[in-house]
Amino acid sequence: MVLEVREVRKVFDGFLAVDGVNVTVAGGDICAIIGPNGAGKTTLFNCITGHLVPDGGVIRFKGHDITGWPAHEICRQGVARSFQRINIFPRLTVFENVQAAVLSHRRRGRDLFTPVERLYREETLALLEQVGLAGEAEAVGGTLSYGYQKQLELGIALASRPDLLLLDEPTAGMSGQETRMTIALIERIARERRLTLLFTEHDMDVVFSIAQRITVMHQGRIIAEGSPDEVRIDSEVRRVYLGKAK
Numbered sequence: 001m002v003l004e005v006r007e008v009r010k011v012f013d014g015f016l017a018v019d020g021v022n023v024t025v026a027g028g029d030i031c032a033i034i035g036p037n038g039a040g041k042t043t044l045f046n047c048i049t050g051h052l053v054p055d056g057g058v059i060r061f062k063g064h065d066i067t068g069w070p071a072h073e074i075c076r077q078g079v080a081r082s083f084q085r086i087n088i089f090p091r092l093t094v095f096e097n098v099q100a101a102v103l104s105h106r107r108r109g110r111d112l113f114t115p116v117e118r119l120y121r122e123e124t125l126a127l128l129e130q131v132g133l134a135g136e137a138e139a140v141g142g143t144l145s146y147g148y149q150k151q152l153e154l155g156i157a158l159a160s161r162p163d164l165l166l167l168d169e170p171t172a173g174m175s176g177q178e179t180r181m182t183i184a185l186i187e188r189i190a191r192e193r194r195l196t197l198l199f200t201e202h203d204m205d206v207v208f209s210i211a212q213r214i215t216v217m218h219q220g221r222i223i224a225e226g227s228p229d230e231v232r233i234d235s236e237v238r239r240v241y242l243g244k245a246k
Ligand code: ADP
Pocket: 012, 017, 035, 036, 037, 038, 039, 040, 041, 042, 043, 044
């Protein structure tokens, strides 16, 4: 297992946002976590990536206990993420955004006499190519369309060469067309890089089209887990979630 989450809990002022959650993700799998707003999905992601310290339970990545480690250490082990809200440097160019991410993950062997714009140029351009932004390298991050900003975030996340990528609502706020493009992009990158992917998503069409495993959260707990076909027919899921969603 690439990721093992065992009995993880997170409490905010006595409120159990994540209440004894178990999730396992095998290498190379594409797994979705779904559930209504407030189910605890983002909180669980924050516990996995070290942006929050869980109040209980254990998180293992590639067999190592990473529970409570700082986010940069977990990232260095090979876990990357994107956020539900856009998280880029809006005043830097697309190239500079990705280059900064590459630089921060490869400090070794840096030659002080190389102008900074040449550092990791090839790697940065390759990442831009991969996320479909090669033509936007000189554009200023904050001026990009929403869909492009999300692609840029993906490029930034990939700069750390992760084994496990967590995407928190990668298509939130996108048009239907942007959603389809983004999902195709994510699927292709996951396959090419043999990434393990864990994502949350509100669009059920997206979830059922690309996820191999689906975990359903409701009020901090897992209420169902299985293949898309198993989850689709689960009566509890239909009752608390799918029946109310689209
Ligand atoms: P989801 O991502 O599934 O929509 P969240 O993990 O964002 O759910 O939130 C789960 C619950 O925890 C919500 O009720 C939310 O209000 C609460 N919550 C999340 N973060 C905090 C926080 N930092 N402080 C207090 N309550 C929080």
